[in-house]
Amino acid sequence: MEHATFNGAAFIAALDAQRQSRKITWKKVAEEAQVSASTLTRLTQGRRPDVDSLAALCSWSGLQADTFMKGSQKQNYSEPLANITAYLRADPNLSEEGAAALEVLIKTAYERLRT
Known part of the structure; x- marks a missing residue:
């Protein structure tokens, strides 16, 4: 069985696209998502979010966390x-x-x- 890993670079890129489409700052993202600004800074530096921050950012952005998992075989993969x-x-x-x-x-x- 393959070990799944989180693709943080893809996640932060998707968050950035959402941020840009809303025309807001990273500070405003942190405020609206109720995460610390340092969490977002760590993400941009390639670090992984903790599970609560990941949940909050997914909720804020409408993104699904499983989209950013790599190395696992998805049963219902869509192109x-x-x-x-x-x-x-x-x-x-x-x-x-x-x-x-x-x-x-x-x-x-x-x-x-x-x-």
Whole structure:
């Protein structure tokens, strides 16, 4: 059985994307998520969050912790591009044309860069 690990770099990148979309500072993230600013600093330095901070940040951001687990075999794995497409199409801030245009860009870049 493979040992699962937490991908902190992916988690902090996703939090940063959420922070930027809300146009708020890291200090405001800490306040809204009810975690210490030092927790966020530690995450940006590659350290792992404690379980309560992880839960609070997932709750604040709407992210799911299992998305950031690597090394474990997921029983119901869905392709990243499928998830991205679904999220883009569900975004109320994007028109259908805008979502489709972003899909083309992301899919093209993904196909070119994936290993």
